[in-house]
Amino acid sequence: MADDPKADRIDFPDYPPLDETGTVDLWQIEANLALTPAQRMKQLEGFLELYQAMRRAGQKHYDELPPTDPEAA
Amino acid sequence: MMNFLRLIPRLREAGVEFVVIGGVAAAFHGVEAATMDLDIVARMSLENLQRLINALSDIRPKFRMRPDLPVVTADNHNLKGIKNLYLITDIGQLDILGLVEGVGDYDVIVQHAVDADLGEGIGTCKVIDMDRLIIAKRTAGRPKDMPMVYQLEAIRKRRHGGPPPAVPPQA
Numbered sequence: 001m002a003d004d005p006k007a008d009r010i011d012f013p014d015y016p017p018l019d020e021t022g023t024v025d026l027w028q029i030e031a032n033l034a035l036t037p038a039q040r041m042k043q044l045e046g047f048l049e050l051y052q053a054m055r056r057a058g059q060k061h062y063d064e065l066p067p068t069d070p071e072a073a
Numbered sequence: 074m075m076n077f078l079r080l081i082p083r084l085r086e087a088g089v090e091f092v093v094i095g096g097v098a099a100a101f102h103g104v105e106a107a108t109m110d111l112d113i114v115a116r117m118s119l120e121n122l123q124r125l126i127n128a129l130s131d132i133r134p135k136f137r138m139r140p141d142l143p144v145v146t147a148d149n150h151n152l153k154g155i156k157n158l159y160l161i162t163d164i165g166q167l168d169i170l171g172l173v174e175g176v177g178d179y180d181v182i183v184q185h186a187v188d189a190d191l192g193e194g195i196g197t198c199k200v201i202d203m204d205r206l207i208i209a210k211r212t213a214g215r216p217k218d219m220p221m222v223y224q225l226e227a228i229r230k231r232r233h234g235g236p237p238p239a240v241p242p243q244a
Contacts, residue, residue, distance in 0.1 A: 009150045021216070022215065023215045027138050028110070028166065030140075032109075034140065043109065045076075046074075046075075047077055047109055049076055050111070053191045054189060056192065057189035058100065058101035058103055060190055061101070061188075
């Protein structure tokens with residue numbers, strides 16, 4: 001019943017279940033293994049764009065931008 | 074094509090209240106360690122989560138622990154009162170936390186957050202400050218977090234000198 005707020009409510013745990021070492025998020029493992037290599041690569045490429053933008057933003061914030069490499073110009 | 078970088082202005086324009094934490098925040102502060110998911114702390118009000126879910130609609134968010142369930146929509150009953158939201162989407166995994174252990178919730182973290190300028194066409198977003206990120210990772214204390222903690226503390230010492238931030242005792 002869409003009108004009943006409890007109708008399709010699931011008691012999700014607050015934290016994902018971890019393996020016996022207490023470090024590996026088992027949900028994350030399952031999600032990663034469900035992807036094809038092509039999907040993983042596409043996600044990695046997209047993620048690297050965020051990572052690079054964050055690194056540059058951090059370098060600007062901390063005034064640590066490396067000097068321009070004249071050979072790269 | 075949508076990716077996590079292009080998601081940032083969309084979340085901001087949708088009025089989602091969030092701060093970037095985790096490995097992406099560590100990259101901002103200088104750590105060289107790539108993670109493959111985006112972690113944010115957000116105000117966990119139903120309204121904010123609905124804005125978030127609406128902003129994600131075309132990348133098909135699903136509960137990571139129940140990928141068999143349909144795509145999560147803003148009227149999903151599980152959003153109300155949820156403490157943390159772990160999603161898989163077409164562009165990768167997105168963890169939305171209501172509380173960062175050892176540090177606090179969105180309201181505490183946003184007060185000390187710094188602005189990350191992600192460049193033309195993207196704009197800015199809030200990132201957890203370095204000291205609170207160190208405290209959060211030290212509090213979590215997982216072996217996988219420790220290389221990041223050591224790097225963050227070494228970078229902090231190089232920039233500012235002095236001892237690392239004190240981690241409050243756990244209740």
